[in-house]
Amino acid sequence: MSNSGISNNKRIKDLSADCQRCFGLCCAALPYAKSADFAVDKAGGVPCPNLQQDFRCGIHRELRSKGFRGCAVYECFGAGQKVSQITYAGNDWREHPALAQEVFEVFPVMQQLHEMLCYLDEALGLEETLPIHKDLRKALEQTEALTCLNPRSILELDVPAHRAIVNSLLLQASERVRANASPGPHKNQKWRIKIPRGSDLIGVNLKGADLRGANLRGALLIAADLSDADLRAADLIGADFRDADISGADLTGSIFLTQAQVNSAKGDGETKLPPSLRIPDHWVKK
Known part of the structure; x- marks a missing residue:
């Protein structure tokens, strides 16, 4: 991509x-x-x-x-x-x-x-x-x-x-x-799930989840645990990331993710972001 x-x-x-x-x-x-x-x-x-x-x-x-x-x-x-x-x-x-x-x-x-x-x-x-x-x-x-x-x-x-x-x-x-998101092997294959658009995922534990190619448009991810999750090629338009933990998560290749969404989340130096976005100063960097 x-x-x-x-x-x-x-x-x-x-x-x-x-x-x-x-x-x-x-x-x-x-x-x-x-x-x-x-x-x-x-x-x-x-x-x-x-x-x-x-x-x-x-x-x-x-x-x-x-x-x-x-x-x-x-x-x-x-x-x-x-x-x-x-x-x-x-x-x-x-x-x-x-x-x-x-x-x-x-x-x-x-x-x-x-x-x-x-x-x-x-x-x-x-x-x-x-x-x-x-x-x-x-x-x-x-x-x-x-x-x-x-x-x-x-x-x-x-x-x-x-x-x-x-x-x-x-x-x-x-x-x-x-459609091009790879369905191949993942370190946590049991976590490969489909999430309905606009889902209420407030506080949900999705640590290490395989969310490649997921449609997370408008999803409520407030305070959700997405640490180490794989979000490559996921559609994140309008997703609410307030206080969501994306430490170590891979968001490279995700689409329609904004800096404002990133700024509202919690992450660290191991979080992988699209090249157009930066790691916020307030994140704890390893």
């Missing part, structure tokens, strides 16, 4: 958060509730108390210790800088308060579009998807065009309808990749 495809450095950069070019949109536009992920309640459209005048986070290096783990794992897929620098041409919501409400409404829509772009871009980089590259490229170009609309047009978009079109192509890509 190859991840070279048509991707280029510019596109990859544009699909990752660049907080230096963003006006703190995730810190102001989005709501959150006091929980294990957030230390306080915050309403949407209300700036976080930790957001500084320069739009930087005042406790960025201490987010986890201060109870803001949810902020530490959030990923906008580049939507923040797109809205700040392109949609609103560098006009920030503090200097232009009349724009604030609209900006805060546009941002989550843009985040969804950029997430779709991220998955489409990855699908185009897979050798197995060559037969559907034309359709994938068309969907990517259409999605990219939507991100360049004016604010009013963005707010009028039928995002669920567009997502359904994109998801159909991503499912085809997933099926092609997973």
Whole structure:
């Protein structure tokens, strides 16, 4: 399997958060509730108390210790800088308060579009998807065009309808990749199992499980033990990895796994990730 495809450095950069070019949109536009992920309640459209005048986070290096783990794992897929620098041409919501409400409404829509772009871009980089590259490229170009609309047009978009079109192509890509997953010998062959899509696997012991080519789309893997599991060629789109133990797990060749998912999990230096992702600083490294 190859991840070279048509991707280029510019596109990859544009699909990752660049907080230096963003006006703190995730810190102001989005709501959150006091929980294990957030230390306080915050309403949407209300700036976080930790957001500084320069739009930087005042406790960025201490987010986890201060109870803001949810902020530490959030990923906008580049939507923040797109809205700040392109949609609103560098006009920030503090200097232009009349724009604030609209900006805060546009941002989550843009985040969804950029997430779709991220998955489409990855699908185009897979050798197995060559037969559907034309359709994938068309969907990517259409999605990219939507991100360049004016604010009013963005707010009028039928995002669920567009997502359904994109998801159909991503499912085809997933099926092609997973069909090539090797069913050969595994160190824990007894653990080779099939898991229904969207399964509730909260806290389940899957240590050493053979999950090659598994469809784990939307699976609830919160606090699950996936240590030493084999997740090669598994579809992980939307899987909830919060506090899942992936120490020593092999996720090379897995598809649609994001850095945010990795950041929310527990792992170590023995965890094998796709080349586009990195081991988080907070993991215990052997």
